[in-house]
Amino acid sequence: MSDVRTVLLDLDGVLMDHTSAAREAVRAWLGARLTPEVEAAWFAAQDLRLAQWRAGGLGWEEQRRARLRDVLPVLGERIGTDDELDAQWASGYGAAYRRSWHGFEDAGPAIRALHDAGVRTAVLTNGAEDxxxxxxxxxxxxxLVGPVLTAGALGLRKPDPRAFLVACERIGADPSAVLYVGDEHEVDVLGARGAGLGAVLLDRDGTAPPDETAVIRSLAELPALVR
Ligand SMILES: [Mg+2]
Incomplete structure (x- = not known):
């Protein structure tokens, strides 16, 4: 992959530890009300509603409300109006999630090493711009990371190949000279390849599909890969 001039990075699961943040946040939000049943319902709702948002079936705010509508009955709580749900999200899970954001320690050093090697970086992430x-x-x-392109601002969501192509266009890069780094095989790796980019799976937890050969376990492996 010596012709890579730009590394395009995913955010959640690659630069920021979304999984830990989400776990911390749901614990902080619900405290003693968090049973194993509620926790399972919360993460099932997260996965389902985000998948529906990626497919274009739900708006960003609506996927949040849908997650609360899924889980409030499990908590034995009534489901309020949209405005009430929005306020509940903002003061509850949303606020706790924000307080739980931590970067992965390998992110900053890897980005600096890429820059030192003359490779540009940028971010393409699913999620709201703000x-x-x-x-x-x-x-x-x-x-540090260069241009930040979000699904919210582009109006396109990975794995739609157009999201990757428009991102390349915005940063002035030929897709064939761009390597995408993501932690979700279908959304990131297959999506990027479908648009003609190179792609590598960041497999921090060792769950990569056995037939995938472009796999790294840490961002520390990235600079050597593009050099
Ligand atoms: Mg990700």
Whole structure:
């Protein structure tokens, strides 16, 4: 992959530890009300509603409300109006999630090493513009990582190949000279390849599909890969 001039990075699961943040947040939000049943319902709702948002079936705010509508009955709580759900999200899970944002320790050093090797970096992330920009600011990477392209601002969501193609266009890069790094095989790796980019799976937890050969376990492996 010596012709790579730009590394395009996913955010959640790659630069920021979304899984830990989400677990911390649901614990902080619900405290003693968090039973194993409620926790399972919460993460099932997260996965289902985000998949529906990726497929274009739900708006960003609506997927949040849908997650609360899924889980409130399990908690034995009534489901309020949209405005009430929005307020509940903002003061509850949403606030706790924000407080739980931490970057992965390998992110900053890997980005600096890429820059030292003459490789540009940028971010392409599914999610709302405000939230994803705030995450990068909180974890100290916003000024380092280069252009930030979000599904919210592009109106296109991975794995739609157009999301990758428009991102390349915005950063002035030929897709064939761009390597995408993501932690979700179908959404990130297959999506990027479908658009003609190179792609590598960041498999932090060792769950990569056995037939995938472009796999790294840490961002520390990235600079050697593009050199
Ligand atoms: Mg991700």
């Amino acid at each position: 939230q994803q920009t705030a995450k990068l600011r909180t974890i100290g990477l916003l000024d």
